[in-house]
Amino acid sequence: MVLPTFHHLSEEKQARVRDALLNEFSQYPLAEAQVARIVKDAGIARGAFYKYFADLPDAYNYVFGVAMYEIHRTMPEMPTVDNVDAYMNSIRQFVVETDKAGYRKLIEQHYRYNEGFLGSEPTKLVDGADAPARWAITVLYHQTVRDIVLDPDSMDQRIEQLRTVLQKR
Known part of the structure; x- marks a missing residue:
């Protein structure tokens, strides 16, 4: 702090x-x-x-918190059947904003080295009738972003992979 x-x-x-x-x-x-x-x-x-x-x-x-705030402030709410396209666009936006704000290398260092160095926390439990689906979507979304940051050339394929899963909800 x-x-x-x-x-x-x-x-x-x-x-x-x-x-x-x-x-x-x-x-x-x-x-x-x-x-x-x-x-x-x-x-x-x-x-x-x-x-x-x-x-x-x-x-x-x-500084990582500042970066995450800056990048996430324009992200949409949780995906639903009605906003899958907006959510997929938010992944592209995340990558663009990361680059535009100068945070790409910081985020890459985080995923490649610092995340493990700092230790991991379990994902947060979610309440409600649709809690398992919301949890799964959040995990898949963040993993997709992580994979794209580490392998930018795979962005289109990874987004389509996530879109396919979200549309089957």
Whole structure:
């Protein structure tokens, strides 16, 4: 969790630190990331880094959370029989937004290296009569996105594969 001191920085300084974090974590897996490169790139003192973040995983989780928020803010709600096309388009939009916002390498590093380094959490249980279907769709959707980020040339085939499953609901 970002420490309160970070939120007291000017927007310009916060942006500089975010950019330095994005640069570092886009180029290096978390296990190889260095505070020294981040502080040099951000133009801050090493001690300041630890006033903003508890450690490197904390800083990584912060910038990854920012990226996920930016990318997901325009995504549609859960797919239904009526919005499968919108949902499939949202996968393409996710990839485009990831590239446009400069997060592609960060997301790729996450899937390739950092996800395993940080540990895994179980998927969330969902309530309601259609809970199993909503859970399955969410898992398949995220796996499809993951596979596309790791193998961009397979996007069309993976989207069609997911579309076929969702239309059989």
